[in-house]
Amino acid sequence: MAAAKTLWYCTSCGNESPKWMGRCPACGEWNTMVEAPVEKKSSAGGSKGVSKAASSERRPVRLKDIDHSREARVSLGLAEVDRLLGGGMVPGSLVLVGGEPGIGKSTLSLQIPLASGLRTLYVTGEESERQVKMRADRLSGNAADGLETTLIYSETRIEDILSHARELSPELMIVDSVQTMFTDSVESTPGSVSQIKEVAAMLLRFAKESGLPVILIGHITKDGYIAGPKILEHIVDVVLQFEGENRASYRILRSIKNRFGSTSEIAVFEMTGTGLREVANPSEMLIPMHEAGLSGAAICAMLDGSRPLLFEVQALVSSAVYGTAQRSATGFDTRRLNMLLAVLEKRAGFHLSAKDVFLNMAGGLKVSDPAADLAVIAAVLSSNFDYSIPSDCCFAGEVGLSGEIRPVGQTDRRIGEAARLGFRKIFVSSYSPASGSLPKEIKVVKVADVPALVKSLFRNA
Ligand code: TYD
Ligand code: MG
Numbered sequence: 001m002a003a004a005k006t007l008w009y010c011t012s013c014g015n016e017s018p019k020w021m022g023r024c025p026a027c028g029e030w031n032t033m034v035e036a037p038v039e040k041k042s043s044a045g046g047s048k049g050v051s052k053a054a055s056s057e058r059r060p061v062r063l064k065d066i067d068h069s070r071e072a073r074v075s076l077g078l079a080e081v082d083r084l085l086g087g088g089m090v091p092g093s094l095v096l097v098g099g100e101p102g103i104g105k106s107t108l109s110l111q112i113p114l115a116s117g118l119r120t121l122y123v124t125g126e127e128s129e130r131q132v133k134m135r136a137d138r139l140s141g142n143a144a145d146g147l148e149t150t151l152i153y154s155e156t157r158i159e160d161i162l163s164h165a166r167e168l169s170p171e172l173m174i175v176d177s178v179q180t181m182f183t184d185s186v187e188s189t190p191g192s193v194s195q196i197k198e199v200a201a202m203l204l205r206f207a208k209e210s211g212l213p214v215i216l217i218g219h220i221t222k223d224g225y226i227a228g229p230k231i232l233e234h235i236v237d238v239v240l241q242f243e244g245e246n247r248a249s250y251r252i253l254r255s256i257k258n259r260f261g262s263t264s265e266i267a268v269f270e271m272t273g274t275g276l277r278e279v280a281n282p283s284e285m286l287i288p289m290h291e292a293g294l295s296g297a298a299i300c301a302m303l304d305g306s307r308p309l310l311f312e313v314q315a316l317v318s319s320a321v322y323g324t325a326q327r328s329a330t331g332f333d334t335r336r337l338n339m340l341l342a343v344l345e346k347r348a349g350f351h352l353s354a355k356d357v358f359l360n361m362a363g364g365l366k367v368s369d370p371a372a373d374l375a376v377i378a379a380v381l382s383s384n385f386d387y388s389i390p391s392d393c394c395f396a397g398e399v400g401l402s403g404e405i406r407p408v409g410q411t412d413r414r415i416g417e418a419a420r421l422g423f424r425k426i427f428v429s430s431y432s433p434a435s436g437s438l439p440k441e442i443k444v445v446k447v448a449d450v451p452a453l454v455k456s457l458f459r460n461a
Contacts, residue, residue: 008033009193020402024315036194037187040217063213066380074172077116080269081108084253085238086261089172089213093260096178096232099220099242104251104271105217109174111139111275114146114213118171121164125156125180130147134233156190158183158199162206171214177217193231202234205393233257243366250363251276261417266304282363283310283421294385298351300375301393301414301426302367308410308417310394312362313372315379320356332361332376333368339398340376347403350384354399371408374427377450378457385458392424393457403450407432419444425452 008017008413011034015026023030038118073088082088089095106126113120114136125131129152140147151168155161165173175181189195190234200216207214218232220241237259238413244251251269255261268282294392296315301308313332320326329337331406344350357380360366374397382389396414398406407429408414418426419439430446438444447453 004037005038007038008035009146009219009231009300011193011231012194014234034193036192036332038194045368055236064210074118075116076112076172077114077118077129078112078278080267080280081112081253082441084240084261084265084267086258089215090260091213092207092211092235093216093237094200094207094235095123095238095240096200096216096218096236097240097242097288098220098412099292101219104269105219105242106176107139107271107275108253108269109215109217110135112174113150113172113253114140116172117145117149120150120172120174121153121170122150123153123155123173123175125154125160125210126176130155135325138185139272143280145200151325156182158202162202165206165253169210172215173207174215175217177219178218192418197231198234200232204235244364252365258426265307266309282373283417293388293391295386295388296379298375298378298382298389299423300367300369300372301394301396302369302371302419303410303414305406308413309423310418310423311365311367314362314374315376315381315382315383316358317352317355317380320354325352325354326356326358328357331360331364331366332359332372336373337376340403341380342376343399343401343450344380348454352380355384356425369408371396371414373397373399374405374453378427381454381458387458387460389457390425392422393427393460394418394423394425395427397427397429397447399450405429405431405449405453412438415439415442415444427457 009015009409010024010027010028010029010032012028012032013024015024016049019031020033020398022031022034073090075082075088085095097105097109108123113122120422122132132152151170153161154377178196178199178202179191181193183198183202186194186198203214203216206212216236235449238255239257241254241256242251243254249271251271253269254269255262255263255265255359257263268279269276270279296317298313299310300313301310301407303309327334327341337357341352341357343353357378359379375395377399378395395412396408398408400406411432412435415426415428415438419442423442425443427447430448432446445456447456
């Protein structure tokens, strides 16, 4: 018999390597490789072993003959989560919900059975039954039905869990968390890379065989060291990531992968004393909470997934105290900020090199939509002049290296959302395609380049 074989796995991206490496060649992270035994062949249907004879009853089928119309989606009782998933959960799918500890994964996953009334098997490897009950009491409020239909099972051995799930055949299973579960078919300790992978693979096979929708919770730590959901992304059907600042009460659930719907959609929640509250219209919470008339704030009309979202960009420009000016951005790429500052310096003649520039996206949002550029520039200039931008004014445009303002996708929808939220003026690129019907109550100001924006916005500054 050959000696037990081991492989090295990257805890950040799941890359496999036959030997240790200081830096993962796939994702470029340092010190993330951990050693783990290769899964035993005996693990049912393990990904490694390929047997010669077809072992299952399944046969190849013609594409035309496949009927998916009966795949009705399962509603999870929370409209925003259903929307994020593309209209509810697909039976037999495995959804991974990842996030840092304390962000609210357990809260969300307990609210689902309470709100939906689905017959749910809620497996917890982290809390005792009593702890779950205490939380449920806090959450349930008026959802006493959910207390009736939810079964709590405090267990970590996956074989036991699956056998109970088979016996009970619930309508939904929730497993909190993948890091605490273990299977006998892998020798390493719970939470190790090979355990996590095998547990997830077993749950996926179970979901596919039984048609039961399964929600799996996974922790991500800030340093990314503990083997986490990253290595599961290619196994599961859907990956939802829970984000937000622990201090702030807003939480954003983002779809990063979805085999049955679109990605880059978000759902926004507010953590309250009685659980997570869905925020159906996130723009309302992301726009100003201060009195009008403060400098350094500009509203951006962003698109997140398919939904327009308005939020506040805040900038602070001040004289640098020490030799080198500081540049720091929260929720925005610092390199992009530097680029925009260079454009302001070179193309519009603002001397910002001796100034500290701080940038913040309101609500703990992480922004990658290039349409934010125009609002960033407006906020920086507003702070620099100490001249406030009218509060009924918003922006959507990308800024190019020569200082030109470029059009962004779906400008009309951004304008429509801005008008709906009561904005009276929106700055967009002059190169935006002309559109047919725009709301009358909003004035669309088209600007071609940064100097034109400055002229139109800060004429009196
Ligand atoms: P939790 O769901 O336990 O986080 P995770 O499972 O991701 O580790 O959420 C824990 C935090 O949420 C904790 O700091 C308390 C807070 N919380 C509320 O503010 N309101 C509530 O109703 C509940 C249940 C939790
Ligand atoms: Mg938890």
